[in-house]
Amino acid sequence: MAAGLGRMVTLARVLGLPREMSLTAVATLADLERFGARRVTELAVFEGVTQPAMTQLVTRLEREGLVERRDDPADGRAVVVEITGDGRAVLAARREAQAQRLAELLAELSEEDRAALAAALPVLDRLTDQALRPYHTPAGAR
Amino acid sequence: MAAGLGRMVTLARVLGLPREMSLTAVATLADLERFGARRVTELAVFEGVTQPAMTQLVTRLEREGLVERRDDPADGRAVVVEITGDGRAVLAARREAQAQRLAELLAELSEEDRAALAAALPVLDRLTDQALRPYHTPAGAR
DNA sequence: GCGCCTTATATAACTTGCTTATGGAAGTGA
DNA sequence: TCACTTCCATAAGCAAGTTATATAAGGCGC
Structure with a gap:
C-alpha cells in the first residue's frame, strides 16, 4: 500500500501546476495566510529550508508585493513577514x-x-497533518 | 472534493523527501526505467520542461553515472539517453x-x-494516468 | 545535386532556489 | 563590561529552470 500511495507524488506533481511559483513559495504564502505573520527563521523551519534560503524567498516575494516585512517590536534583530492582499x-x-x-x-x-x-479524503487529510507535525507548532508564541 | 484532493499536494511534498534530487530528475530516471531509452526532446516533452533544461539535466545525470548518452543510429543529430544500473x-x-x-x-x-x-488507491492510480496522458505516448516508435 | 526549410541538441545568459559560510547587530546572563 | 547566543542579511557556489542562438543533420522539391 505504501508503494501505491507513492504514486500520489506523481499526481501531485502534475496538479501542482502552474509552475510560476515554487512549491516552497506557495507553501510559505499558504502558511502565512493560515497561521499569521511569522519571523524568517520560523518560516524556514516550517518549510524545511535554511534561513538564508527563506530570506531570499521573502525578498523575492516582497518584491512582487505578495508579502510585507515589518520590524518585530519584541526583538530588534527580527523582522516579521506578513502576507498581503x-x-x-x-x-x-x-x-x-x-x-x-x-x-x-x-x-x-x-x-x-x-x-x-x-471516503479516503479525510484519511489523506489526517495523513497530511501527521506528516507535517514536526514542522508546524500551533500559533501561540507570536 | 477537488479542494480536498488539493491537499494531496502538501502530503506529496513531504513524502517527496529526500531532496538530493529534483522531482524532474527523479521522474526522468523513472520514465527511462519504465519506457526505455529516449531522446532528449522526448524526455523534455515527457517531463514538461524545455529541451535545453533536459539537455542540462541529462548532462548532470550523466556526470553522476545515472544515465548514458548514445548516438542514435536512426538520426545523426540525435542522442539516446539510457538509464544505468x-x-x-x-x-x-x-x-x-x-x-x-x-x-x-x-x-x-x-x-x-x-x-x-x-479502496481509493486504484482510483488514484487511474487519476494519475489520466493526468499524465498528454505527456506520455506508448513506447512504439523507438 | 542544390537550396530551402525543419529538426535535434548543445551552449550562452539570465533568474530562481537552494546550500554553506560569514558578518554585523541585538539580546542575555554572569 | 564581556562572552556567548540569536537573528537575519549577504556572498559564493551549484542545481534547475527559461529564452535565445548556433551548428549539424535530415527531408523535400526542383
Missing part, C-alpha cells in the same frame, strides 16, 4: 485553477470511484 | 525510503482508515 489573491487563483483541473479529471471517473475517493 | 539503484533506494516513511504514517491510522485508503 495580493498574496492571498495569488493563493486563491492557484486553488481555483487546481480545483478546476481536478474537476476535469474527476469528471472522467465513475460514481463508484468518486465515492471511494470521497 | 546506478540510476536504477537510486530509484529503488528512493522508493524504499518513501515506502518506509509512508508505512510509519500509515501505522498511526485505524484499520478502517487504511481500508478506505486501500
Whole structure:
C-alpha cells in the first residue's frame, strides 16, 4: 500500500501546476495566510529550508508585493513577514485553477470511484497533518 | 472534493523527501526505467520542461553515472539517453525510503482508515494516468 | 545535386532556489 | 563590561529552470 500511495507524488506533481511559483513559495504564502505573520527563521523551519534560503524567498516575494516585512517590536534583530492582499489573491487563483483541473479529471471517473475517493479524503487529510507535525507548532508564541 | 484532493499536494511534498534530487530528475530516471531509452526532446516533452533544461539535466545525470548518452543510429543529430544500473539503484533506494516513511504514517491510522485508503488507491492510480496522458505516448516508435 | 526549410541538441545568459559560510547587530546572563 | 547566543542579511557556489542562438543533420522539391 505504501508503494501505491507513492504514486500520489506523481499526481501531485502534475496538479501542482502552474509552475510560476515554487512549491516552497506557495507553501510559505499558504502558511502565512493560515497561521499569521511569522519571523524568517520560523518560516524556514516550517518549510524545511535554511534561513538564508527563506530570506531570499521573502525578498523575492516582497518584491512582487505578495508579502510585507515589518520590524518585530519584541526583538530588534527580527523582522516579521506578513502576507498581503495580493498574496492571498495569488493563493486563491492557484486553488481555483487546481480545483478546476481536478474537476476535469474527476469528471472522467465513475460514481463508484468518486465515492471511494470521497471516503479516503479525510484519511489523506489526517495523513497530511501527521506528516507535517514536526514542522508546524500551533500559533501561540507570536 | 477537488479542494480536498488539493491537499494531496502538501502530503506529496513531504513524502517527496529526500531532496538530493529534483522531482524532474527523479521522474526522468523513472520514465527511462519504465519506457526505455529516449531522446532528449522526448524526455523534455515527457517531463514538461524545455529541451535545453533536459539537455542540462541529462548532462548532470550523466556526470553522476545515472544515465548514458548514445548516438542514435536512426538520426545523426540525435542522442539516446539510457538509464544505468546506478540510476536504477537510486530509484529503488528512493522508493524504499518513501515506502518506509509512508508505512510509519500509515501505522498511526485505524484499520478502517487504511481500508478506505486501500479502496481509493486504484482510483488514484487511474487519476494519475489520466493526468499524465498528454505527456506520455506508448513506447512504439523507438 | 542544390537550396530551402525543419529538426535535434548543445551552449550562452539570465533568474530562481537552494546550500554553506560569514558578518554585523541585538539580546542575555554572569 | 564581556562572552556567548540569536537573528537575519549577504556572498559564493551549484542545481534547475527559461529564452535565445548556433551548428549539424535530415527531408523535400526542383
